[in-house]
Amino acid sequence: MLPTKAYAAPAANIPLEPFQFERREVGPHDVQIEILFCGVCHSDLHQVRDEWGGSIFPMVPGHEIVGRVVKVGEHVRLFKPGDLAGVGCMVDSCRTCPSCREGLEQYCEVGFVGTYNGRELKSGAPTYGGYSNHIVVAEAFTLRVPDTLPLAGVAPLLCAGITTFSPLRQWKVGEGHRVGVMGLGGLGHMAVKLAVAMGAEVTVLSTSPNKEADAKALGAHKFVVTRDAEQLKRVNNYFDFIINTVSAPLDMSLYVNLLRRDGTMILLGVPPEAPQLHAFNLIAKRRRIAGSLIGGIEETQEMLDFCARHNIVSDVEVIPINYINEAYERMLKSDVKYRFVIDMATL
């Protein structure tokens, strides 16, 4: 077994603290990665506070992992020691159901194995994530990381990047589309960069007036303060798509009305409570509400290659690991520009 250093939440709502555990030895199909950077996703916070239910403790969060390969199993073909590698939200799935065979492991009919707060398929052992010094992952769930991009900014691509890339691709968003991005946080700022790169007209829909200059610098064409009724009225019936990344409960009717006829709101954010919506808000303009969960492994690789071609990374604030509890508090106040990334050398 491999002794591992980490930070963990001992139980719900208790601050994270140093933690030690053992990872499995590198199997014939496994890659061992020394973790260099790990992004901090709002899902980490939802889960350490058990806001979705069923959290497993102690919990080592972290599913935006980049690092360097230090060891590979004898059957590993695509990686060798010294290579850069990444791990996102999944470390395994059944690999045989129709979704897995279509490269949509995130919709695995048996349920994918989360990088943390999950259980390994055979042993049932809990999985521990990237707030740690190394990880052992099946080659099939390991991503190749381009060496042309700054590494700390690549880490958030493994969740925030793929989670926004996947629906933009699924709905074929591009030139001629008006896209609204609700919430300028980790997911939101990636949605802006990616949708702009795909040729769409992008408007940020934000509760934070002080983010306007940043939104424009990220490439957004327009900025709307959603707490200002006048500004909101100007974009009524306007958008073809709204990417909703908001992590807190909100008045859905208000935002659905911003969609034009046949427009689609794609839900990415997972507030603890279910939203309310009157049917008329959809019926009156044949509007749709859709959802999307991260992205498959093949699509994640496609996204990383797309970002390398377009020189896209996340805008990050690099933090030491002992700042993590404060980072969570700032995240709750929407005070993140635009993703915290832990420098794992500080562990």
Ligand code: NAP
């Ligand atoms: P984040 O960095 O904290 O960003 C969320 C943003 O939502 C905030 O920056 C803020 O933007 C806005 N917001 C916060 N509270 C709000 C409120 N009360 N009313 C309106 N807007 C509010 O979070 P994230 O990491 O991007 O994650 C966002 C959500 O997506 C989380 O719920 C997370 O669990 C979920 N998620 C889903 C998937 C998936 O596969 N579907 C994957 C990853 C994460 P403004 O300041 O601009 O208003």
Ligand code: ZN
């Ligand atoms: Zn995430």
Ligand code: ZN
């Ligand atoms: Zn499956």
